[in-house]
Amino acid sequence: MAGSPDYDDDDGSGGLVARDRAGDNAAPLSISEISNLLKRTVEDRFGHVRLRGELSGVKRAASGHMYCALKDDKAVIDGVMWRGNTQRLTFLPEDGLEVVATGKLTTYPGRSKYQIVIDSLELAGEGALLALLEKTRLRLEAEGLFASARKQRLPFLPKVIGVVTSPTGAVIRDILHRLADRFPTHVLVWPVLVQGQGAAEQVAAAVRGFAAIEPGGPVPRPDLVIVARGGGSIEDLWSFNEEVVVRAIADCPIPTISAVGHETDTSLADYAADMRAPTPTAAAEMAVPVRADLQATLEDFAHRKRRCALRPVQLGRERLQARGDRLPRPEALLQPQAQRLDDLAERMRRGLADRASRGRERLQAARLSPAMLTSELRRARERLAGQRLDPAMLGRRYALEAGKLDSLTRLLASLDPKAPLERGFAMVTDEEGNLVRSREIAAREHRLTIDFSDGSLAVVPAGEGAPSDPLRRKPRPQPQKRKPAGPSAQDDLFG
Template structure:
């Protein structure tokens, strides 16, 4: 190393180094002395920055050494280092002059035996269970007969052939296969990607989304099945919206995906059996159900028919049901004409009595008197209203001219216009009231004429009198000394012996009552 030393200062025998020279010399000594080593220890702090490199500490009960796993090596590792895991790391010792420390560049890292793997597995299992991913309440029900089944497995193994063979025997369904590596470093990311990929498909699309997923792998050691123990696979299975069956390993093998899946099958063949029913058994059950349904319907129809026949025998004949209503109808029909005639006679007599008590002459005189009074008041009302309005307007104008200041005369003029409009409306209202009263009187007069006996006589009726009384029966007519029949155009007298007398002229309506 003499080529690294500067010339000695006169009087001193210690060479001088730069910091970089000394750091490089130490680096060459350490790397040359140790080279590749294997270290057993516990993983301490683990850091995974965005660069993809992994920085960690390896420690025992007394010492700590820093370690680094470059990005290319970290992607190929079968087991990701976790804090607290006991591992065996293989790499080379080097120094990092920027921080004056030595470290190991790890090229391979593995758990230190089965105990370490199981401890790490239990730790992951406890963490996922604490998050509720193993809760039975969140598990989804499997579809009874899925149309499409998605299978995540290796396309070249015996597992896919077993699944397809069992599906074909039980109930053939459409199968979509997502090929993945089922062991090694690529297993976990590819399985998680396949589960997420199936869930991302569009239902009913060109490549429709499956109704059921099966994640399957044959048996193997715990190292071979370790990819299904990775946290990324367990979380992908837990987040799947499609019901998922895990069939990893044999019946005695257990992985984390078994706990988060909706159903665990002991073998891939058993997963296919859980996925679909047996077609022949289903057809047999449908046939039995159809036979039972047909028998039940036939029995029900027979019972109902027998009950209907029993009830029909207890019912009377339709003709007998109509006999009594038909008889009542005939009786009412016979009574109806006589009842109508009596009703007309009673109403006619009542109308004659009312018409006789109306005193047409008195009503006519009252109506004429009211009409004359309204005719006299009508022409006088309009001039009186006009004079009153003019006087009030003149007085208001004079008063407003004396009392109202000039700025508010416009308001007074507006009040004058309102008063004029009110006067006009009042006059029109009075005229309307007079017209309405006249129309009401005319209506009453027409009603009087309609209800009077003259209008009744004009329709073909007649009034029979005898002994100055109205005759309403044949007995009264026989006892009367003479009869007088009044028609619409006059009266006709009949003597007591039944001889006819000449017709008398009709009396004027002002002579008094009909009776």
């Protein structure tokens, strides 16, 4: 373009579009290429290094790798330790520990940072506190103070709980609040120092003091002891690593819970106690169950008991219902018979109609006439004349039948119940006409009938009737003695 500046000049002053120039050996590198060059350079130069510093920001990834930072008073470097190497560590890395890390330096191109890939991690010279702590732990463990066989089982529902802690800290308030929420319990607090000079002796004395309380005394003996303290540094928690505290907890006949520090803090008291709690609040949760849960459990047991008691009845009902459902309905049982009855009735109706129709047809076909009747009469006479009847045969038949009739007549006379009445006997029957055969049966009847040869008489058994009974016979009047007959005597007309 005329008049426009020329950006493609050859003086090397640059232009709008980057172009390769002849003889130029400074070709542009990509970010990945320069990152890889830096990575190889650092790894070749620092392929094996040992760094001493303080751990900071230690964290474990879900994959098992550990990420941290090593620092001193002037600089800091990131570090990473892969999963296979972390599994070989003999201690738990924590913030603030001074360590010696062995590994190689490398770069992380994704963030343009350099870091150390740690192969091994060691404590830096065994500091005074850590060395003393480890030696004490090994010595007490060798004595068996931390053995699982010495651990006691915690009571399910302690009536009295003893707490060894500072009376002014937040720990005792958390414990009391959690116990009140879960299951209100009688709590005895033994106030002690939890930090500083003399704290270990006070804690040990408190544990032994709870153990020395006699059951049934003015002060109730705890069923469970909680040794608690809030979080802090290793120096703050050192009182609970003292041998006197560890031995007091291990020798305590009352089950104990150690709740020293936060979840990541570990002291020798935790090893000696029967149960370790990550926090004081968790110790209160371990000490007592939730009353609402217990009530719900009891109600569930009662419900299950009722269900168990009613289950046989319910099963019986279900079986009865199932068997009743399998039974046929009454109308279903009668349906075939009803259908058969209808079929037979219809067949009978049709049969009668057919029979009447056929009779009507035969009657119409017969065409009765005097000549036909005369012919039938003549044929009947011929058949009668053809029968050769013998008068002697008829006589014998008549004599045989007459003899049978005489026998039956004599048998009837002998079995006639009225015949004995002619000889002076009587026959007694009840109101329904049944024959009365014994005095006992007659005594139970209200009315009797006595049959004589010349008639019947209604009577009432003695002792059963009433004077007003119309069927009761009046007593026969006694005959009066007649006066001697004399000239002036006159017979009584009524005798």
